Amino acid sequence: MSIDSSQTPAPWSQALLRAVGDLRVLAEAGEAGLDNAVHEDLRRLFQAATALERQVTVTGTDSHHDQMNSLAAIRGYAEMLQEDIGAESGTLGDSLTRLLQAVDTAHNGSAPAPASAPQQQRSITSEPGFILAVDDLQENRELVARYLSRSGHLVVTAASGAEALRTMAETDVDVVLLDLMMPDMDGREVLRRIKANPEWRATPVIVISGSQDMDGIVGCIEAGADDYLFKPFNPVLLQARIKAGIERKRWHDREEQYRQQLERNEKFIRATFGRYLSDEIVTEILERPEGLELGGDLREVTIMMSDIRGFTTLSEQLGPQQVVAMLNRYLGTMTEIIMAHNGTIDEFIGDAILTVFGAPQRRNDDADRAVRCALAMQAAMAGINAENRTAGLPELTTGIALNTGSVIAGNIGSERRSKYGFVGHPMNVTSRIEDHCQGGEILVSESTVKKLAGQYALSHRRELSIRGIEQSVTVQRIQEVGHD
Known part of the structure; x- marks a missing residue:
């Protein structure tokens, strides 16, 4: 930077102010032929030149900053005037060219080039954007707004850092033009706060x-x-x-919209398929696409089969709407309890619920969770029956069977239609045990009892002869959770 502020005005300032004086004379001579907008720009240019004339005799950092502001204003209004009237008024246009050359000399320290015809300014076309110009000086804000409005941008201005942050909070800004030296909150602090805010940090900031x-x-x-x-x-x-800043902001906005759409789609998928599959199976499919492949593996699981006692007879005595209302109330409550205990609902078979603990995700307490889930399901029947009585519907009782064994767990079916299911002898055994359950009873096989880590109140040990199975199956009733 060639500016050298001292008590004696530097040569660059004398040349620049002479160029301003020449322009003033020419403008006054042709005043009658100039429109109001040109008059206003000339007035602002001369105002900036008057301020610069005062500043060149002052020393200090603030004076240097003030000189740069004044030079920027002179250059800005001169270029806009040159663009508007340069082609129509040769003498005035030549004077503006000499003035701009004097500004370049002041800024770059180069010798003034010979006066020449104004050159065609390169045009930068970009998508219109929403620009926030932050500067404590009104003339700077107005100049930037004029510049950018001509290019089709919507420009808002802020006179302080606090006002800029309020604007950021209220509107979606594409680019911020930020002055550094401002009272109260300087540009560096404004920049820090913008980049620290998760909603704003992607907004490009150009420091001027x-x-x-x-x-x-x-x-x-x-x-x-x-x-x-x-x-x-x-x-x-x-x-x-x-232009580059707007393009970056647009790319970010599109990426953010795409990310939000993906999140909405995933929530929709989880909510929709969660009505038919357990959360764990949905997660397995979404996070591991290979989870859709047909096939399975051998898993040790605890199987739970629950059923409403005498439901067929009850349903024959009620209307279809009553049956559906009663069944949905029961299944809705049971589903919430099963999911809260991380059980995988394999399927609803009429009023029966087939649930597995230990697949697709195995936990060390699969058997204990199955028992706690069954106890919670039986405890919930009191509330269900209270609602049934209020609705004029009969009370229900359920039987629940628990059995532990190794099954094949995986995707079963065809490429067009498949389900995550379970195949194996323990599944059949569980179903047969459930046939022997009385209303309000939970029967647990010996294989499940051996896997329990907690203490439970067990009673009524008995041997069941099960159709299709040569050996009898030992079961016990669980009534309540004991204390350690």
Whole structure:
């Protein structure tokens, strides 16, 4: 940076202010032929030049920052004026070109190039975006808003860091243009808060500052700034940066929408298939696609079969709607209890429920959970019957059988239609035990008793002769959980 503030104005400032003076004379001479918008831009340019004239005799960091703001304003309004009237007014256009060359000399320290016709500014076209310009100086905010509005962007401004954060909370901003030197909350703190917020951190932040301190620049980039432009900024470069920022924000927004859609789809799948399969099976399918492959493996599981006693007779005495209401109340309550104990519901067979503990996920307490689940199911019958009485429906009693053994667990069926199911002799044994259950009774096979780690109240040990099985099956009744 070539600016060297001292008590004696530097040559660059004298040349620049002379160029401003020449422009003022030409503007006053052609005043009658200029429209109101051009008059307003000229007024703001001359206002910035007057401020710069005061600033060049002041020393200090703040003065340097103020000079950069004034140079940025002069350059910005001169370029917009050149774009609007340069082709129509040769003399005034040439004066604007000389003024811009003087600004470049002040900023870059290069010798002024010979005056020439204005060059065609490169046009940067981008998707319109929602831009937040943060600067404590009103003239800077207005200049940036004018620049970007011409490119089709919607621009809002904030005069302080606190106002910028409020705007971020209320609107979906595509790009933030952030000045560093502001009172109260400076730009670095605003940047830190934006990048610390999970909802904002993907919003590109372009720092625009008159400071060229390398440590400060590195600090901003490390804090998450996406770019850093110096005042007075090149408008074409700014448009290119904004275009890149909008594209990044749009990609992020699309990715976020896609992620949210995937989450909604997964929730829908879990909710839908969870009505037909256990949560563990749904998870197995979603997280391991190979879980859909046909086949299975040998698993030791505890099988639970429950059934309403005399349901066929009861259903013949009731209307269809009453039967369905009574059955849904019962199955709904039992399902919640089974799922709370991590049981896998294999299927509903009318009023019967076939449940397995130990597949697809095995736990060390499969047998104990099965017993606790059965006890909770019997305990819940009091509440179900209370609702039945209120609805004018008969009371129900259930029998529950528990048996432990090795079965084949896996996907059974065909490529077009399959289910996660269980095959093996223990399944048949459990069903036969359940046939011997009385209402309110839980019968447990000896194979299950041997697997129990907790203490339970067991009674009525007896041998059951089961059709299709040569040897008798030893079972006991579980009435309640004992105390250690």
